[in-house]
Amino acid sequence: MLELAREECNGCGACYNACPMNCITMVPDERGFLYPNIDTAVCISCGACEAACPPLTPLMTLTSESTVYLTCYDHEGFLEPAAGGAIFAMLARYVIEKGGTVFGASFSPDMELRHRSATELNDIFKLQGVKLSQSDTKHTMREARDLLNDGKWVLYAGTPCQIEGFLAFLGREYETLITIDFVCSGVSSPRLLEYYLEGLYKDYGEPVVSLRVREKYKGYKEPYVKIFCKPSVKIFELAQRNSYVQLYEKGYGYRPSCRSCQFRKPHHLSDVTISDAWSAVDDSFAADNRGLTIVQLNTEQGDAVWKTCLDIVEDNRRLLRAVPYDLEKEKAVNAGFTSDKQVDEDTEEALFNDLKTKRFRKAVKAYIEEPKKSFWSRLLGR
Ligand SMILES: Cc1cc2nc3c(=O)[nH]c(=O)nc-3n(C[C@H](O)[C@H](O)[C@H](O)COP(=O)(O)OP(=O)(O)OC[C@H]3O[C@@H](n4cnc5c(N)ncnc54)[C@H](O)[C@@H]3O)c2cc1C
Ligand code: SF4
Numbered sequence: 001m002l003e004l005a006r007e008e009c010n011g012c013g014a015c016y017n018a019c020p021m022n023c024i025t026m027v028p029d030e031r032g033f034l035y036p037n038i039d040t041a042v043c044i045s046c047g048a049c050e051a052a053c054p055p056l057t058p059l060m061t062l063t064s065e066s067t068v069y070l071t072c073y074d075h076e077g078f079l080e081p082a083a084g085g086a087i088f089a090m091l092a093r094y095v096i097e098k099g100g101t102v103f104g105a106s107f108s109p110d111m112e113l114r115h116r117s118a119t120e121l122n123d124i125f126k127l128q129g130v131k132l133s134q135s136d137t138k139h140t141m142r143e144a145r146d147l148l149n150d151g152k153w154v155l156y157a158g159t160p161c162q163i164e165g166f167l168a169f170l171g172r173e174y175e176t177l178i179t180i181d182f183v184c185s186g187v188s189s190p191r192l193l194e195y196y197l198e199g200l201y202k203d204y205g206e207p208v209v210s211l212r213v214r215e216k217y218k219g220y221k222e223p224y225v226k227i228f229c230k231p232s233v234k235i236f237e238l239a240q241r242n243s244y245v246q247l248y249e250k251g252y253g254y255r256p257s258c259r260s261c262q263f264r265k266p267h268h269l270s271d272v273t274i275s276d277a278w279s280a281v282d283d284s285f286a287a288d289n290r291g292l293t294i295v296q297l298n299t300e301q302g303d304a305v306w307k308t309c310l311d312i313v314e315d316n317r318r319l320l321r322a323v324p325y326d327l328e329k330e331k332a333v334n335a336g337f338t339s340d341k342q343v344d345e346d347t348e349e350a351l352f353n354d355l356k357t358k359r360f361r362k363a364v365k366a367y368i369e370e371p372k373k374s375f376w377s378r379l380l381g382r
């Protein structure tokens with residue numbers, strides 16, 4: 001039966017998806033991170049959960065070199081809502097146009113982050129963009145497997161640990177599957193997000209219904225946070241001055257497994273790995289400042305799908321721009337590739353204790369730089 005140290009469990013949910021007896025529940029800890037809990041009275045000791053668990057049963061590591069491109073996909077309004085150069089959206093579009101299903105992270109109406117599926121082009125927008133909190137994969141791995149077994153195309157996107165969990169859960173290859181992960185600094189506490197949203201509600205008197213932490217309001221180089229509280233308040237804040245983003249950048253509230261991530265390695269097991277391109281923001285390639293993604297094609301499947309996408313847009317190369325890129329240049333400026341974020345554990349504990357008793361704005365003051373006044377507006381006609 002599943003036995004794993006707390007700091008090793010990354011919350012991918014592969015065990016929960018794999019259990020034939022449905023006797024695993026994913027239970028949140030104090031910080032909202034999910035951990036499996038087994039009903040031992042029902043468990044039949046079949047070992048399926050262990051076989052799907054990446055830390056317990058690591059998959060074989062790829063060693064072949066990935067092909068790397070600096071890219072931007074500018075089509076049908078997908079670039080603006082993307083955190084980077086909208087390559088996730090381009091591949092999602094490819095799969096949906098084949099009658100397939102795309103899985104990614106999206107906020108529910110009550111602002112819980114979970115994985116969900118999309119089968120329409122319009123639904124891709126909801127999956128785009130960076131969310132800092134950990135996404136609950138729920139039973140999406142089962143849904144995806146059922147579709148694959150029916151011969152349907154599936155794109156499954158997530159953190160590197162979620163993708164390794166998904167691949168281990170599947171336990172075999174499928175010709176109609178594309179997996180995308182990203183270079184990942186770590187995921188933030190769902191409870192911290194709740195504290196932040198509660199704080200905004202108290203400050204503005206309206207519930208938050210939309211939160212985007214990488215809004216390209218002034219371009220890719222200078223991300224903003226955009227918040228919409230229903231029905232009338234809109235807030236824009238420079239991301240580097242936003243208190244929730246600052247806590248993340250300083251490393252507060254990460255899942256324990258992210259402090260020594262086993263998936264921060266040169267060769268990801270996904271077909272495609274996407275990442276930021278901070279090393280290229282001043283290249284002529286990035287002149288319009290509307291978004292960039294570095295793409296690593298890790299597998300034959302990744303290569304093949306990429307080439308087909310290039311063929312599709314061959315008549316209009318303006319839609320998908322791509323040039324070969326030296327990944328070492330990005331690694332030199334992007335810590336997500338190379339190192340785990342660490343913080344002093346006692347200070348982090350003190351922060352969470354403060355959050356229990358004080359309003360968010362006051363509780364975080366001692367841990368970040370004073371946020372500059374955000375600008376916000378209330379819509380007329382309330
Ligand atoms: C928590 C987090 C940490 C990251 N850290 C780094 C880093 O250190 N260095 C770096 O280069 N890049 C990092 N990235 C990746 C990067 O910022 C962007 O994902 C990428 O540049 C955007 O490319 P895009 O425009 O093609 O995709 P987008 O259109 O922005 O799509 C993003 C994809 O990521 C998925 N996603 C978003 N949030 C989550 C989440 N919380 N859990 C699971 N899946 C999610 C979405 O479903 C979608 O598939 C991180 C992303 C996340 C979510
Ligand atoms: S051993 Fe089998 S039945 Fe028991 S929890 Fe794991 S998957 Fe479920």
Ligand code: SF4
Binds near residue numbers: 002055
């Ligand atoms: S499969 Fe994922 S969620 Fe389950 S124990 Fe392993 S790491 Fe944790």
Ligand code: SF4
Binds near residue numbers: 010162187257262
């Ligand atoms: S840092 Fe590692 S363990 Fe944490 S979410 Fe990312 S891939 Fe998973």
